[in-house]
Amino acid sequence: MVPRTPLLEVRDLRTSFFTPDGEVRAVRGISFALGAGETLGIVGESGSGKTVTALSVLGLLAATGKITGGELLFHGEDLARAPQKTLRKIRGKKISMIFQDSVSSLNPLMTIGKQVGEMFTAHPEALDSKAGGPAPFLWHGRRRLFRRALSGKEIDKQVTALLSGVQIPDSGKRRHFYPHELSGGMRQRAMIAIALACRPEILIADEPTTALDLTIQSQIIRLLKNAGEEAGMxxxxxxxxxxxxxxxxxxxxxxxxxxxxxxxSVDDLFDAPSHPYTLGLFNSTPGMETDTARKPGPIPGSHPDMLRPPPGCPFSPRCASAGPRCFDAPPPRRAIGGPESGHFARCWLL
Ligand SMILES: Nc1ncnc2c1ncn2[C@@H]1O[C@H](COP(=O)(O)OP(=O)(O)OP(=O)(O)O)[C@@H](O)[C@H]1O
Ligand SMILES: [Mg+2]
Known part of the structure; x- marks a missing residue:
């Protein structure tokens, strides 16, 4: 089902990069909604626009990138048009992101405890009231002056609690470790701790487990799942x-x-994948092949260059079932099993 009261609503988002070779149309009119407490997957091959979608939401596009159309409604405010000042207040605090390949963005010269602690110094109001409380205000009579600077002890306590919350064992000791002293899985946990520090309403996790081995991968997935459920994130x-x-x-x-x-819904997608591209993705995932008519393996051909995307259905040049109409115009979005099902696909063959 599509969420009835979305927390974030993306409407017809279009994002391009203006390069010396021309306009790279990375995101071309996407719409989706994210409900409170929901976990939404964005899946697709390399270059399909997943990261650009996330960076558009946070207002973190490269200098050549621009949102050319659409709306990004968060609590009714359009982030596509919000000033940087507003976006700075939202980023990290209300919407935070674990960046693709983010482990390499940990500062090698700073202990992980310090890096997590910096989030609390930047957003003192995020301190957990159960673990020491937010930084108290200083009062002069009835006038509130400013928040008292946090003591090192207050921050340490919260950092240790947060690191043990992301299952870094012996976190009181490990918070003094530098990134290179931790395994890949532990570094990823530290990144998650930084992203969770301010208890965001939305966490965007961009390929957070790609570099990790399978066992660690599923531990990290379980960790994200628990964090999401506990915080209603x-x-x-x-x-x-x-x-x-x-x-x-x-x-x-x-x-x-x-x-x-x-x-x-994930149930519908796995029970009845409808787009030939989705079928191709299943067919190229070992153990998930659903298309018995075709040999398992990667989808033949490659993702189009977004400087010159095909004029019809973008998948038509690689689609074994494509007919003449598929090459002419992009297919409309169609409901499968009725609009209430929340199952939609864009394919002329449906
Ligand atoms: N700074 C940029 N300048 C020009 N083009 C860009 C820039 N960043 C991304 N693109 C282009 O935008 C398109 C979408 O890229 P994006 O990074 O969103 O893909 P992705 O789905 O996240 O892929 P991956 O799975 O490899 O991370 C690609 O064609 C990419 O080349
Ligand atoms: Mg990406």
Missing amino acids: SIIFITHDLGLVAELCSRAIVMYAGMIMEEA
């Missing part, structure tokens, strides 16, 4: 991996060439 989980979507998400959108090709 909404999660946007970006991945190539349909298996991880099944483990973590309740709904998913399948992106290709800057468009949403299919959207469904």
Whole structure:
């Protein structure tokens, strides 16, 4: 089902990069909604526009990038038009992101405890009242002056609690470790701790487990799932991996060439994938092949260059079932099993 009261509503978002070679149309009119407490998967091959979608929400596009159309409604405010000052207040605090390849963005010269603690110094109001309380205000008679600077002890206590919350064992000791003294899995946990420090309403996790081995991967997925459930947080989980979507998400959108090709509850997507591209993704995931007519393996061909996307259905050049109409015009979004099902796909063949 599509959430009735969305926390974030993306309407017809269009994002381009203006390069010396021309306009790279990375996101081309996508719409979706994220409900409170929901975990939404965004799945698709490399270059399909997953990261650009997330960076558009946070107002963190490269200098050449621009939102050219659409709305990003968060609590009724359009983030696509919000000034940087507003976005700075929202980023990290209300919507936070674990960036793709973010482990390499940990500062190698600073202990992980200090890096987590910086979040509390930047947002003192985020301190957990159960673990020492927010920084108290200083009062002069009835006038509130400013928040008292946090003591090192207050911050240490919260950092230790947060690191043990992301299951870093012996966190009181490990908070003094530098990133290189931790394993890849522990560094990823530290990144998650930084993202969770301010108890955001939305966490965007962009391929947070790609570099990790399978056991650690599923530990991190379980950690995100628990964190989401405990805090009632909404999660946007970006991945190539349909298996991880099944483990973590309740709904998913399948992106290709800057468009949403299919959207469904995870149950519907796995029971009745409808777009030939989605079928291709399943067929290229070992153990998930659903299309018995075709040999398992990667989808033949490659993702289009977004400087010159195909004029019809962007998947048509790689689609074994494409007919003449597929090459002419992009297919409309159609409901599958009635609009109430929340299952949609863009395909002329449906
Ligand atoms: N700074 C940029 N300048 C020009 N083009 C860009 C820029 N950033 C992204 N793009 C283009 O936008 C498109 C979407 O990129 P994006 O990073 O969102 O893909 P993705 O789905 O996240 O892929 P991956 O799975 O590899 O992370 C691609 O064609 C990419 O080349
Ligand atoms: Mg990406």
